[in-house]
Every structure is written in structure tokens, then in C-alpha cells.
Amino acid sequence: MNRGHLVVIGGHEDRKHDKTILSRFVELAGGIDKTIVVITAASKIATEMWEVYDKAFADLGVIRREHVHLESREDANNPELARKVEEASGIFMTGGDQKRLLAILGGTEVDTAMHTAFKERGACVGGTSAGASAMSGHMLAEGSNVLQPEKNAVNLGAGFGFIPRVVIDQHFSERHRLARLLAVVAQNPYLQGVGIDEDTALVIERGVGIEVLGQGAVTIVDGRTMISNVCDVADRDTPELIDVRLHLLPSGTRYALQENDEDNTALPAPLIDFLKNVTKRNPVS
Template sequence: MTSPPSSLPSSASGTLVAIGGAEDKTSDLEILRRVFALAPAGNHEVAVIATASSIPDQVLPEYEAAFSRLGASRVHLLEIQDRQQAADTDTVRLIEQSGVVFFSGGDQLRLTNVLGGSRVLTAIRERLHDGAVVAGTSAGAAAMPGTMIYNGAAADALRKGAVNMTFGLGLVDGLIIDSHFLERGRFTRLMEVGASNPEHLGVGLGEDAAVIIHPHGILEAIGPGHVILIDSRDLASSNIAGLSMGEPVAIEHMILHAMVSGHGFDIEARRYLVPDALSSLLAESP
């Protein structure tokens, strides 16, 4: 059986980091430190994009302080609150020269509405292609895939139509990412998504937890929290196709993994990787 395409675009040499939200920005900076370390050698400029946030004037200084503490030579604070700003030549230039591009949290639909089809998004994709690290937290993580969750209360999920989906930023294929996953009880959101299309791997990010999406299709969990994977590829059955909207969904044989820092997952092989196996596989990769 051919595995579903769940990876970065084949030409990308950079790295994605999806963060579940509420990451440490003032103490050990464990996740942000790893993000910064993944930047191309010699490029210590960081672009922080607060498009998703309704309070960019509060969010941006926090990341400026954190990345400056980590050694950033410059931190570019980019609000990008409308499509005119998403086409701005100077903004595009700042992204083009950054080794790290970081999306803040907020509302993922604002991200796609403002950035979709823009010069800024094109520049971000080109930076990923050329080896930069693109990271996002909360909404900034959820918007990364080609398809994203943008609404749906956890209490109402696992009923047909309870989870709303739309197109994301298209930085990675075959994954559906949800944030604040454990803290807000969002298991059923990814279960409904998996029943709707078993090809997609669900990635549920707990707070202060993240997953590195390596260019060759390996996931690596980092941070103090949990990364939950919901794998529906071998789903045996579900009644979802025959239901009316709002009716409860039945699911047979959906696989769940709980990863902690140092553990990983081979997307193509659908194989859980304990730390030794992950380290070996990453060492073999180009």
C-alpha cells in the first residue's frame, strides 16, 4: 500500500516547528531555544508575524525579548494586519533575510484570510524551501497544513459537522494540527477529522509542547508537554458518511500515540520511534 503524502513539500530543505501554545517565553525557553537552533548557520535574524493576534502590541515584545535573549541579531516585529501589509515590499524583504519565521497565536482564520495568496506567504514558502525554520504557536501551528481546523467546540465534536475545516497555509501536506490539545479536551475534534478522511495524520499539541517536522518526513517531539498522534490510515469502519448533520460518529480501530520529548514518528512508515530509533534515523538522514 502506498503511504499518504504527509510531509513537507519534497523540495523543501527547511524545517517546520508546530507549537501547542503557552510555550515558555521567560524562563528556560526550551522550545524557542530549539527553534532558534534550527536556523541556518550564520543567519540569526528572526521575523515574528502577529497576523493571527488581536493584541499584537502585547505579543510582539514578548517574542522580541525571548529571541533576543537567545542571541538573535535582529528581531523583526511584523503585525501584518491586512492584505495591503501582506503585499508590502519592505515586509517581504525582512522575511527573505530571516533565518527564523515565527507565527504568533490568535485566530488561524485571520492568518489565512490576510496571508493567503500574498507576497508574504510566497516569501515564507521560499524561505522554507531554502532552508529556514518556520515555526508557529497555537493558531500559528494549526494554520500550517494545507487543511486546517478553524472552529468546533470540543464538547460538541464527534458528531457529524461539529468541526469546521478550511484551507490552511499549505506549508505541510497530509497533517491536521490542533493546539491546546490536552488542556481543552480536543481529542474528539481530531477523531472526527480522522473519520472524515483517514489519509490525514492528526497531530494534537499540548501546551508547552511542540513537534519538529523534519524535511524527510520525521516528526520529533520537543518540550515538557505531550504531542498526541491520531492515526486513522488503517481505520476499519465509520458510519460518518451515512449520518445527518449533528448525529454521533462511530469509529472502529483508530490508533493513538502519546509522544514526549525525544520520541518521534516516521510519517511514511506510520511507525512510532523511541529515542534511540529516532536518533538513528535522524543521523542517517541527509
């Protein structure tokens, strides 16, 4: 049985040459004879976005490709479009602006359909750039490109909640976003920060484990044991941060969780909570 996969991509995944990540997405969706739908609502140039992915998935041999073109919440509550999404084996969210994506889809029929497809039918849900940020419960909505972690540099919003207790940033190394991810974690130590590089994907298999693939790495920032004075410093000041844990998972990294904790001795202990959390099988919301 297919347990459902999430493919969380840091933007600029290759669409013309080796297509490593999109190819894995197709494979995890069940192969080229399954239906893949593309949600372009994050983008204001939805038609162009669709054309790019339509061609990429066609080049990979996928026969049934559909554009779920949503320009309003009315569209996102259209039962026919929701049914398309619910029946798809692969659901792909393009880049653009994650605030726009959530403003159009959040709490709609299409949103529910995505969760149902993922949780009940084991569909593969992928997102790149804004589409990736939107996949967590607490979503990095917007943030200044700060040099140092500044208090209140980043605004969070409500994302789709496929992955709880994390906040996802993309184009991570290329746009030098560690400082803003630290800014989020400093103020929200409940969340682990996940920074995904361009042309790089964090693949999560529900109940099983994770894998990193592509050209870059995934950076995890864990502030749970951190000591900080963030609540005492002024707006836009840099707080003191002591003992933030940083993990770097390069492409090729794979971890599989065992059912029993005593069998997880081969896994790096500082990662076990993260792995349990992101692979958790949550009830259908």
C-alpha cells in the same frame, strides 16, 4: 546544507524561564546571529504579541529581530515586508486566530516569501497555537469543544500547506480536544490528526525526521483503516468509529527516516507513512 525545519508548537510555550522550544527554534534558524521575523497577524493585539516575543528572543541572545506587522492583505503584499520574510532565517507565527492569519496572508507575497525561505533557503518556520494550526494544508479553522466526536463539529479551511495530509490541533490535552480531532478524522480519513500539547513542539526536519520536545506529548490519530458510519448519521450525531489508530509521542521522541525503505526497520511501522508525509520535500508552490 540546511534542509529547513518546521517547529509546530501547541501553544503556551515557555517564554520566560527555560524557553526550551524557543531556544531550539533559534538554534534551528541558524543561531543568535541570524535574523528572526515574527508574524503577529493571527492576533488582534499584535503589538503586545511582538513585545512578548521580542523580549524572549532578545533574552536568548538573538540580535536581529523584526516585527512583520500585517494588518491587511495590502500589508501582506508589500514587497519590502515580503523581502524581509524571504531573507529571514527564522519565521515565527504567533497565536491568535488561524482564520484571521490566513485571511490576511493566504496567497500573498509574504505567504510566498515564507515558502521560498523555507524551501530554497532552509529557513526555520515556527508557529504556536493558531500559528501551528495554520501550518498544515487542511487547517482546523474552528470547532466546538465537543465531549464526543460529533459530525460536522469542526470546520476546515485552507492553511499554509507546509505539511500536507494532516490536520493540526493545539492546546490538545489541556483543552481535551481528542473528540474534535476524531470528528475531523472521521469525516476526513485522508488526513491524519495531529494534537500537540501546550509547551510542546513537533519539530520536523525536511527529508530527515521528527522530534518532540517540551513538556507534553504529540498525539496522532490515523483513521485510514477505520470503519465508520459517519456518512449515514445526522448532523451533530456521534458516528460509530472502529479501528482508529492512535499514537502518543512523548517529549524526547525522535525518529529519523532512512533513504531506503529497507533501512527503516527500526522505526515503528505504523508511523512510517506519517514520517514520510510530514518530512516530504515538496516543490516550491
